[in-house]
Amino acid sequence: MIGNRPVSKTLKEYARGITGGLLFSFPLLYTMEVWWAGFSATPLQLLMLVVVTYLLLLGYNRYAGMRPGVSWRSVMIDSVEEMGIGLVLSFAVLLVLNRIQLTDMVLSSEMMGKVIIEAMVVSIGVSIGTAQLGSDIEEEDNEKLEEEKRPGRLGMIVLAFCGALLIGGNVAPTEEVVMLAVEAEPVHILLMALASLLLSVVVVYFSDFKGTAAKVSDDLLFWLTFDTCVSYLVALLASAFALWFFGRFDNVSFWTAFSQTIVLGVLSSLGASAGRLLIK
Amino acid sequence: MNKHTDKGRDSENKDDEKNWLEWLVFAVSLLLLLGIFGYLGYQVKTYDPTDPKVFAKARHDPSEEAPNRYQVTITNKGGTTAEEVISEFILYSNGEEKEKSELQIAFSPKDSKREGWVTFSGEPAASDSVVARVKSFKKP
Numbered sequence: 001m002i003g004n005r006p007v008s009k010t011l012k013e014y015a016r017g018i019t020g021g022l023l024f025s026f027p028l029l030y031t032m033e034v035w036w037a038g039f040s041a042t043p044l045q046l047l048m049l050v051v052v053t054y055l056l057l058l059g060y061n062r063y064a065g066m067r068p069g070v071s072w073r074s075v076m077i078d079s080v081e082e083m084g085i086g087l088v089l090s091f092a093v094l095l096v097l098n099r100i101q102l103t104d105m106v107l108s109s110e111m112m113g114k115v116i117i118e119a120m121v122v123s124i125g126v127s128i129g130t131a132q133l134g135s136d137i138e139e140e141d142n143e144k145l146e147e148e149k150r151p152g153r154l155g156m157i158v159l160a161f162c163g164a165l166l167i168g169g170n171v172a173p174t175e176e177v178v179m180l181a182v183e184a185e186p187v188h189i190l191l192m193a194l195a196s197l198l199l200s201v202v203v204v205y206f207s208d209f210k211g212t213a214a215k216v217s218d219d220l221l222f223w224l225t226f227d228t229c230v231s232y233l234v235a236l237l238a239s240a241f242a243l244w245f246f247g248r249f250d251n252v253s254f255w256t257a258f259s260q261t262i263v264l265g266v267l268s269s270l271g272a273s274a275g276r277l278l279i280k
Numbered sequence: 281m282n283k284h285t286d287k288g289r290d291s292e293n294k295d296d297e298k299n300w301l302e303w304l305v306f307a308v309s310l311l312l313l314l315g316i317f318g319y320l321g322y323q324v325k326t327y328d329p330t331d332p333k334v335f336a337k338a339r340h341d342p343s344e345e346a347p348n349r350y351q352v353t354i355t356n357k358g359g360t361t362a363e364e365v366i367s368e369f370i371l372y373s374n375g376e377e378k379e380k381s382e383l384q385i386a387f388s389p390k391d392s393k394r395e396g397w398v399t400f401s402g403e404p405a406a407s408d409s410v411v412a413r414v415k416s417f418k419k420p
Contacts, residue, residue: 043327
């Protein structure tokens, strides 16, 4: 049904979305390993990436940025819009950067791969940008909104996954992760894992629990441990997914794959704990 | 897109209302996405992960500064990408091998063409032909 929302307001939201999309995805649009992944990834991997991104957008749009009252139908429509904008933006930027050429074979797998991979990152940025950049609502309303959209445990897991992928995804395709992983001794990997956990504890404690400590003092230790564990596990899962996607697990030993996951996990855990607070 | 910036949040139904621009963007986005799914679905069905089949071709393409210059095309007709492709070009004169030249490209994706140039010393008139071959490549 056609509503009477002012077009100017819609345009403003699109502008925010486009700004956010570019803000979060420019590092990856300028990373050659991501272009290479565009033609190295199999069609099935690309298909999975599109599906996972859509699910992430559904989760993000459901648990952050929007009111709980909004229907799933709206969430699904918005997620499709964000992916569409992501595809157009990705195509335009890659064209301007001369990473794809219109004179090439039309719809070559190389061109499609590059556009699809970059578009998925851009669409997450579009979603976050729309929700986070600028706001028309008054402060009082804003406080109410914050209260309304405080997500539950499942919501926090979804946001943690989004945050981990957003922060870790920028580094996952680079050769540096492999280099750090293969040159590290087991003690370094252990220290990285401990550092990630420590970072998660600090962020979770000072953000989620500070101020509410009195209310939950009985269960504080339990919830702090629970949140930290969940946050770190989600971060490792997101790291492993990103590394697998960029072919970093192909023909390597379990230890190398594990080390890479822990190396990337340092960033991803910060993304899962701090990132989810920034984007919620 | 997220509509949390509206006033009047008390009306939940209002959040679900969309104007013509939003429906237009949604329709175009949906078409694009369906197109992507269709394309990827087709690719998944017809995916043939055969080894890269890379070959090189050279054609005489003289310039003012380099009269014995050849334009080189590296094509991959295989099912997967080839990395670190090294091609060799041998210039023959009177049936004898006279000079060699090499070209290295980082990647040759499947169904793609990469262009480059190799130059030889001497006069073009003194040479018969150039034989092109791919020396080596690896899987990414």
